Each structure stands twice: as C-alpha cells, then as structure tokens.
Amino acid sequence: MNKSLVTVAAGYAMAVGLLWPREASPHIPVTTTVLFNREIVTLFQSKCLQCHITGGMAMSLATYEEARPWAVAIKEEILDRRMPPWPAERGYGEFANDLGLTTRERDFLLSWIDGGAPKGDSEPPAYMDHSTHWMLGTPDVLLTAEPAAIVEPGRPVGFKRIIMDTAMTQERWLRAFDYKPANPGIVRAAFFTLLESGQYLGAWTPWRTTMQIPDDVGIRIPSRARIAIDVVYQSVSELVVDAPRLGLYFAAARPAHELATTVLKPQQPASTTDAFAPRLTANIVLPSDTSIVEMRPDMGPGGRSIEVKAKRPDGSSQVLLWIRNFRQEWQTSYVFQRPVTLPKGSIVQAIAYFDSVRRSPAQFTLTFSSHEAAPGSFTSAFGPRPPVPGR
Structure with missing residues (x-):
C-alpha cells in the first residue's frame, strides 16, 4: 500500500484555490449554439457529477445556476488536463472506465464557455444517481x-x-x-x-x-x-x-478460466542520491497464452510517469498504457475495453520515471489481472495472431 499520498494535501489545497469560481462575464455576447441544458448538462452527467454534486466531494455542477459561476475555472482545469482526473494518455490502450474528455467533448465545453455560457430554453434531462441502489x-x-x-x-x-x-x-x-x-x-x-x-x-x-x-x-x-x-x-x-x-x-x-494476479516491481529501488531522474524497469515473460483484463500501477514518492509495453515473440510491440503525469491523489485501475490477449513468450514491461529530488528510494509496482487465453482468442490490440508453423 502506497503511503506517499500524505504529501498531496498542499497540492489539493492549491487545486481548491485554482478552482475558486470565476464565471464567464454576463456581458460577453452569446456566439455559440452549444447550450447548457442540451449538450453541457449531458456531458457533466457522464463525466463530472459522480463527484461534482450536492453531497459529493466537490462543488455541484448539476444545474446551470450552480455551474455557470465556475465556467472560467472549468476551462482552466480542462486545458491543463487536471479535470476530469484521468491521467492515461489517449491512444495507448482502450479502457472501459476511461473518464477522459474526447476531443469533441473538450471542444463543446470550450465553445460553450468562450461563447458566453448560454443556458438554453429546453428542460435538461434528469440525472440518474446510481449511488443509492445496487446496479x-x-x-x-x-x-x-x-x-x-x-x-x-x-x-x-x-x-x-x-x-x-x-x-x-x-x-x-x-x-x-x-x-x-x-x-x-x-x-x-x-x-x-x-x-x-x-x-x-x-x-x-x-x-x-x-x-x-x-x-x-x-x-x-x-x-x-x-x-x-x-x-x-x-x-x-x-x-x-x-x-x-x-x-x-x-x-x-x-x-472456464480463473483470474490470477501478477505483480511487477523492479529488483533494486534507485538510490536517493541519484543526480538525475531515475528510470526503473520491471518485466515478466508470459508462461502461456494470456489475456490481460486490468492493470493497476502504483508509484512511490516522486513518481512522475509510467509506461507499460507488450513485446510479442514475433518482434511486434504495443504500448498498453502510458501515464505521462502520475497523480497520487487520483489513483485508479485501468480496465481494458476488451482483454488484451498475448501469446506465450510475450514480455510485459513497465518503465517508470521519477523526480531526481525525492525523500525516499524510487519504487513502483504494476499489478495486473489475467487469465489463460482460450484457443483462437487472439483478437487483441495487436490484431489476429499469425499462424505458428508446426501447430
């Protein structure tokens, strides 16, 4: 269990200050067709209200009256990629729990904010809160x-x-x-x-x-x-x-298959006296055809970024996950949209980078859940498995 989260309190306080409401000026003329009660509220319901709602961990964005004072602050957060809190880089793995904004969603939000943040005359769709019943x-x-x-x-x-x-x-x-x-x-x-x-x-x-x-x-x-x-x-x-x-x-x-746990970690943590940002690696050779369902990276103090690659025996490779800016305060697992299936002998490698100035040795773990692949199931991000002579 990573105890380094105790260092993020100051950063969280800074984030609260950055998010102090700064609404779009009511004197800005409306120059957009994007409306809160039509496009924006639907986007907020799918990507924001899980936290930003009355009784949640942050200010409510559920209604126009609640959201509009925060318009400029919302723009700053999405441009800096602080919100929504999804640090994985798009284009490297497809995840069922992806909370990041698509380019289209980002453009909608920016158009709404820069275009005067209009409300719209239609009734917004009701928000379905699933926290009170068993899904x-x-x-x-x-x-x-x-x-x-x-x-x-x-x-x-x-x-x-x-x-x-x-x-x-x-x-x-x-x-x-x-x-x-x-x-x-x-x-x-x-x-x-x-x-x-x-x-x-x-x-x-x-x-x-x-x-x-x-x-x-x-x-x-x-x-x-x-x-x-x-x-x-x-x-x-x-x-x-x-x-x-x-x-x-x-x-x-x-x-038919049992889900198993594999934990990767480097053999030797880097010294605190390193004069450069250390680069640590850990890898495993898969002993059988394997389907990876989920990954959970966990970095120690000073953890900056982590990349997970798969290398197949035929020499092809694929980045399964890349977190450019690891955030201790928003840890999550990464559940693949479809399990990534790799042939026996493939290498799963994690590469982690750390700040050069830190108070303890650099360390990380990568936990992934997988099961033995069913015959003929090679329909992963790598494409169909090539035929193997003699099989």
Whole structure:
C-alpha cells in the first residue's frame, strides 16, 4: 500500500484555490449554439457529477445556476488536463472506465464557455444517481464494515484499510462486486484484495462503482476468506464515520478460466542520491497464452510517469498504457475495453520515471489481472495472431 499520498494535501489545497469560481462575464455576447441544458448538462452527467454534486466531494455542477459561476475555472482545469482526473494518455490502450474528455467533448465545453455560457430554453434531462441502489441487482452476499472506518479531521488525503470477513463456509467464484461507501463524498478510490493470498479483486472509483469480470472468467474466493479494502479518503474538517457495504455476486458454477494476479516491481529501488531522474524497469515473460483484463500501477514518492509495453515473440510491440503525469491523489485501475490477449513468450514491461529530488528510494509496482487465453482468442490490440508453423 502506497503511503506517499500524505504529501498531496498542499497540492489539493492549491487545486481548491485554482478552482475558486470565476464565471464567464454576463456581458460577453452569446456566439455559440452549444447550450447548457442540451449538450453541457449531458456531458457533466457522464463525466463530472459522480463527484461534482450536492453531497459529493466537490462543488455541484448539476444545474446551470450552480455551474455557470465556475465556467472560467472549468476551462482552466480542462486545458491543463487536471479535470476530469484521468491521467492515461489517449491512444495507448482502450479502457472501459476511461473518464477522459474526447476531443469533441473538450471542444463543446470550450465553445460553450468562450461563447458566453448560454443556458438554453429546453428542460435538461434528469440525472440518474446510481449511488443509492445496487446496479447489478440484489447481491448474493452483502458485507458491511465492522467496525466502521474513522476519518479524523485534518488528516491528509491518504489510505485507510478496512477488513471484511466473508464468513463463507465453502469456496465460491466471484463474477462481480458493487461497493457502497456510507459517505461517498469523502472517498476518492478503493482497491480490493484477498487478505490471505494478496489476490487482486478490482477497484472502485466514483465514476466506476462496480467491477464485472468477463464471461467464463472468475476469481476463486476460499471459504472464510477476508477482503482487504484500501480506501483513499479525502481530507475532512470534522470527524467522519464511514461504514461501507460490499455486495458480492457469484457464478452459478466454476467458470472456464480463473483470474490470477501478477505483480511487477523492479529488483533494486534507485538510490536517493541519484543526480538525475531515475528510470526503473520491471518485466515478466508470459508462461502461456494470456489475456490481460486490468492493470493497476502504483508509484512511490516522486513518481512522475509510467509506461507499460507488450513485446510479442514475433518482434511486434504495443504500448498498453502510458501515464505521462502520475497523480497520487487520483489513483485508479485501468480496465481494458476488451482483454488484451498475448501469446506465450510475450514480455510485459513497465518503465517508470521519477523526480531526481525525492525523500525516499524510487519504487513502483504494476499489478495486473489475467487469465489463460482460450484457443483462437487472439483478437487483441495487436490484431489476429499469425499462424505458428508446426501447430
């Protein structure tokens, strides 16, 4: 678990200052056909209201009256790529939980702000808040944190670990989960593992509240297993008690493939006395045909960027993930739109870069979830698998 998040409190305070409302001047003539009640509210509902809503962790953008005072600040945030908080570079991997703005969405927002931020006369669509009901139906098993997590006032943004006991008397195969913080306005992310084995289960963020495993794949949950939840809590001004619930969904029978966890990390962390920004690498040779479902990079203090590559035995290569500016305060997992399938002998390599001035040795981990690929399943980002002589 990365404890370096304690260093981001000052940065978060700076971000709050940068986001102080600076509305578009009411005297600017309207020069755009983009309207809040038509295009902008729909964009905000899909990319922003998971955090920017009454009771959420940031100011509400749900209505025109709430959003317009922030128009200029919103422009600054999107131009600097601070918001939405999705650090992965577009064009390197396709992700189901991608929160980043497309070029079209960015252009809509800028046109609306620069064009006078008009409201429009039509009624805006209603926002469907999914935080109060189970998105995947009634869970097979429902767990509640006992004891609840206590978030102390003045505590910097950082991790707290919650342990939940499944109390199951026999092993079962997990196919999905849904996580419900009691106080979602203070939770930035949560990462789930089996306490005893370290098996990675998945992640929760405000914009990706459920985890679903691909069909015919499952995670084996042993009897009496306990689930460790590493929660990133926002800094709060008064004591908050959070008693989250976790809904588990199981397969009716053992699936065809078991999801496994692989953790990459460099053999030797770089020295704090390095006079240049260190470059650390870690890699693994895949022992069998493998489908990668999800990745979670985690960088230590001074972590600046990370790139994940796959190199096939035929010499072709592909960048699976590139994070140019790693943000400790907005950690997430990266769930592939379709599992990336690689042949046996492929090399998965992570390359991480760190600031030259830091207070502890550079270190990182890359956790990825994968399963043995089904025969003939090579329809990944690399394209169809070439025929192998003798097979």
